[in-house]
Amino acid sequence: MKQRVPMERFFFFSVFLLLPPLFFIINITFAFPLSTDSRWIVDDGNKGRRVKLTCVNWPSHLETAVAEGLSKQPLNSIGAKIVSMGFNCVRLTWPLYLATDESFSGIMTVRQSLRKLGLLEALSGFQANNPYILDLPLIKAFQEVVSSLGKHRLLVILDNHISQPGWCCNDNDGNGFFGDKHLNPQLWIRGLKKMATMFANVSNVVGMSLRNELRGPKQNIKDWYKYIREGAEAVHSVNPNILVIVSGLNYETDLSFLRDKPFEVSFKRKLVFEIHWYGFWSSWEGDNLNKICGRETENIMKMSGFLLEKGFPLFVSEFGIDQRGNSENDNRFLSCFMALAADLDLDWALWTLAGSYYVREKTIGYDETYGVLDWSWSSIRNSTILQMLSAIQSPFRGPGLMETHPKKIIFHPSTGLCIVRKSLFQLKLGSCNRSESFRLSSQRVLSLAEEKILCLKAYEEGESVKLRLYFSESYCSKWKVLSESKMQLSSITKSRESVCLDVDSDSNNIVTKSCKCLEGDASCDPKSQWFKVVTSTRSRFSAKPFFQAPLSVL
Numbered sequence: 001m002k003q004r005v006p007m008e009r010f011f012f013f014s015v016f017l018l019l020p021p022l023f024f025i026i027n028i029t030f031a032f033p034l035s036t037d038s039r040w041i042v043d044d045g046n047k048g049r050r051v052k053l054t055c056v057n058w059p060s061h062l063e064t065a066v067a068e069g070l071s072k073q074p075l076n077s078i079g080a081k082i083v084s085m086g087f088n089c090v091r092l093t094w095p096l097y098l099a100t101d102e103s104f105s106g107i108m109t110v111r112q113s114l115r116k117l118g119l120l121e122a123l124s125g126f127q128a129n130n131p132y133i134l135d136l137p138l139i140k141a142f143q144e145v146v147s148s149l150g151k152h153r154l155l156v157i158l159d160n161h162i163s164q165p166g167w168c169c170n171d172n173d174g175n176g177f178f179g180d181k182h183l184n185p186q187l188w189i190r191g192l193k194k195m196a197t198m199f200a201n202v203s204n205v206v207g208m209s210l211r212n213e214l215r216g217p218k219q220n221i222k223d224w225y226k227y228i229r230e231g232a233e234a235v236h237s238v239n240p241n242i243l244v245i246v247s248g249l250n251y252e253t254d255l256s257f258l259r260d261k262p263f264e265v266s267f268k269r270k271l272v273f274e275i276h277w278y279g280f281w282s283s284w285e286g287d288n289l290n291k292i293c294g295r296e297t298e299n300i301m302k303m304s305g306f307l308l309e310k311g312f313p314l315f316v317s318e319f320g321i322d323q324r325g326n327s328e329n330d331n332r333f334l335s336c337f338m339a340l341a342a343d344l345d346l347d348w349a350l351w352t353l354a355g356s357y358y359v360r361e362k363t364i365g366y367d368e369t370y371g372v373l374d375w376s377w378s379s380i381r382n383s384t385i386l387q388m389l390s391a392i393q394s395p396f397r398g399p400g401l402m403e404t405h406p407k408k409i410i411f412h413p414s415t416g417l418c419i420v421r422k423s424l425f426q427l428k429l430g431s432c433n434r435s436e437s438f439r440l441s442s443q444r445v446l447s448l449a450e451e452k453i454l455c456l457k458a459y460e461e462g463e464s465v466k467l468r469l470y471f472s473e474s475y476c477s478k479w480k481v482l483s484e485s486k487m488q489l490s491s492i493t494k495s496r497e498s499v500c501l502d503v504d505s506d507s508n509n510i511v512t513k514s515c516k517c518l519e520g521d522a523s524c525d526p527k528s529q530w531f532k533v534v535t536s537t538r539s540r541f542s543a544k545p546f547f548q549a550p551l552s553v554l
Contacts (some may be wrong), residue, residue, distance in 0.1 A: 006223070007415040024196045033241035034206045035269040038311040040398045041243070041347060049400030053155070053315060054393040055089040055349035056372060058083060059357070060145065061161040061168070064113045064122075065098050065105070065138050068354045071125025072377035075133070075145065078151035082353065085372065085386060089155035091209070091317055091349040093148065093210065096163035096182075099137060099191035099198075105139040114358070115137060120368030121365070122358045143198070150204040157245065157349070158195055159209040159317070161484060163188070166362050169213050176216030177182045178227045185227045190233045196239040208235055209274060213251045221257050224249060229265060236267045245315060248304070250554035252318070255304040262310075273443060274346075275304045276318040279333025288521050293336035294484030300340065320351035320370045323381040332527075338388065338413035339487060339532045345396045350389065355381065391432045396536040403539035407437035407449045411534045412503065414527040419510055425454075425467045427510040427546045429503055434540055440533070444478040445470075455493045458491040458512045459501050463509045483518050487530040490515055 031045040060067040066139055069078055082090060098105045108116075111134045113307035124132050133141050139141035143306040149156050162168045162175045163182035174181035178188075192210065199205040209232045214224070232244045248255035248264065252275050265271060277300065284292055307314050319337055341348060355373035360366035366533040367375050374381045393412070395401055410419040420430035427436070437449035438456070446456040447470050454467040470476055477491040482500065489501045491512070499512035505528070519527035 005516060014108070016477070018169065032203045032206070034243055036243070036313055037269070037399050039308045039313055039351050041272065042399050045400075048402045050286060050395050050398030052345070052351070052393075052395040052398070053089050053157070053347035054083070054087055055091045055157060055317075055347075055481075055493060056353045057091045057093065057154075057159075057351045058145075058353045059161075060142060061093040061095045061165060062357055062360060063118070063165050064110075064358050065095055065119055065165045066110050066113060066141055067092070068357050069135060069373075069377045070130045070296065071122040071358065071480055072129065072356070074129045075148045078152075078353075078377065079148050079154065081373070082149075082154060083148075083152050083381065086390050087154070087350075087395075088352070089157060089349075090149055091133050091157040091159050092142075092149075093159045093161035093212070094142060094195070096160055096188060096191045098142065098163060099194045100187050106137055108138055109135050110141050111135055117359060119364065120356050130490050131446065146202060146205060150202065154204065154207045154218040155207075156200065156202075157207040157209055157214055157243075157317070158187070158205060160192065160195075161212040161357075169215060171214050171216045175177045175541075177214050177218040177220075178223050180216065180220050181374065182541070187287075188227075189231055192231055193234050193238050195240065196235045196242060200239040200241070204342060205242065206241075207245050209245040210235070211247060212398065213276065214247060214249055215251050219249050221249070224257075225261070225263070229263070232271070233267075234267050236265070236270060240267065240270075241272070242270050244270050245274050245317070247274050251281075253281070253303060253545050256302060258310075259306060270332075272313045272315050273304065273307050274315040276301075276482065277316055277337065277476050279321060279327075279330045280320060282294075284329045284336075286334040286523065288484075288517060288520055288524070289332055289522075290483040290485040290488070290517055290526055291519075293339075293448070294486065296333075296336060297340050297485075305344065309345060311512075316341070316346050316348040318349060318351045320387070322369050323371060323385060324387065325382055334385070334388070335414040335527050335530060336485070337393065337507075339411070339485075341532050342411045342413065343532050345398065345534075348392070364528040391416035391418070394433070396534060396538055402435070404537055405449075406535055406537050408440060408446075408533050409435040409437060410489075411532045413530055413532055415503075417508075419531075421467075422509065427456075427465060427467065429508045429510070437475050437536075437540075438533075441473070442480075443473050444480055445473050445476045445477070446479055458493055458499055460493050461493060461512055461514055464509060465501065465512055482515055483526065485526070487531065488515055488518070488534055489531050491534075501531050502529050 011409045028482035029045045040050050041052050178185045205544040236245050321334050354368045355371035355377045356375045357366040417429040418432035418435035419427050420434045422428040438446050448454045453470050455470040457468040458477040479489050479491050482490045500515040502511050502513040504511050
């Protein structure tokens with residue numbers, strides 16, 4: 001008989017879903033510690049239910065070695081805002097010297113760190129918003145942030161982002177790989193063990209990223225296996241409950257070497273791999289967008305995505321875009337990212353929470369345009385992007401989520417919406433929590449999974465796609481995937497014209513239009529015709545919570 005789980009191991013989390021004109025609260029409870037079950041991260045409850053990490057990065061590794069934003073807003077308010085945006089965890093960065101240099105972390109206070117850097121305006125902001133933190137040693141201030149996040153029921157991933165406090169990264173900054181000026185392997189392992197020990201009994205600290213963005217001329221596979229294994233074993237030896245999160249080479253883009261030689265450690269069910277993916281690392285313009293998205297997706301699968309098939313969780317611990325919304329390169333990237341993140345149901349962490357920095361690369365009060373919050377940390381910088389991301393904040397499938405039989409939902413990545421019912425026979429885009437369930441027959445007919453008498457029918461170009469009675473397959477349209485992005489769903493009309501699913505920009509109704517951007521023409525934008533057929537076992541949203549348990553005392 002399974003032992004009763006002590007109440008202090010439960011973690012209760014509320015997700016605020018912004019679904020105009022209503023908003024709902026879903027209450028979710030995790031039982032600690034977290035572990036892995038094949039490619040999924042799961043809790044310690046009776047059934048090992050999936051816990052999907054949907055995090056935001058909170059930088060605490062720059063020159064001050066203090067969590068950013070505390071001069072702008074009270075710590076408690078920042079935690080509440082993270083929860084209100086639907087995130088369930090924070091990837092909290094830290095510099096190695098915070099744990100290994102006593103003269104720096106154990107003696108220097110927040111006030112002294114700010115004064116040393118001449119950040120008098122930030123010091124004044126601390127005095128107004130978080131005066132009780134000002135005279136704490138830097139390491140104690142870091143602990144205070146973790147504690148506050150726990151009070152807001154937020155999971156925490158501790159990320160060793162860099163050694164010497166400062167902005168990250170470039171190939172020759174001395175922080176890139178083992179043997180560099182600021183990355184002594186033994187000092188790094190000592191720092192990992194200190195942090196793992198420090199937070200061993202802090203239940204909301206559920207994972208440790210061993211090192212951010214290994215890079216530079218010294219990087220090599222032999223030393224990666226040697227030192228990453230030593231670091232992983234060191235963390236597990238002092239904190240066996242925590243997830244050990246491992247990055248690869250070339251700025252966390254390359255884990256391909258694990259195809260030929262597995263990463264072996266002495267412990268089980270605690271190993272997670274992580275990658276980063278940014279649009280600015282490659283050009284999303286200058287070529288056909290279907291071709292670019294197909295190529296970039298294929299590269300992700302080749303470099304790291306194969307690990308899912310090998311039974312390991314893959315955590316996209318950094319991705320992000322310019323939140324001002326005016327970067328065409330980033331906007332194109334985001335739609336492609338959303339499609340893959342939904343299709344694979346990935347765990348992820350958005351870069352970044354920070355709307356501004358105390359100082360970054362010698363600029364005081366640096367405005368972070370990738371920040372989900374604005375410069376003052378008081379408002380959301382771009383609510384449209386946040387609304388898109390809300391579609392992938394809840395899990396589509398995984399252990400303990402068999403609420404319905406596996407079904408297909410049709411996801412529209414450039415809006416973060418799904419195909420829903422507008423009326424008995426009409427369809428439109430709407431919240432994925434109300435998505436219609438489809439099944440695809442061997443004859444490529446899309447019919448409703450729950451109402452099998454209705455199938456998807458394309459009429460003529462420019463007309464609405466409708467559901468019609470499914471007397472036989474001859475009454476229904478047959479659908480196939482076109483383009484290198486594998487996201488344009490095409491059918492043939494009665495007049496023998498090839499059309500693709502599209503969205504009417506005025507009504508959000510699902511229509512068919514001539515298939516566009518299938519090849520050539522770099523200026524052509526196919527995103528309105530991008531639809532991803534995603535497997536889900538999640539039931540349609542109801543206002544009742546689907547997770548509930550008593551609140552623990554953290």
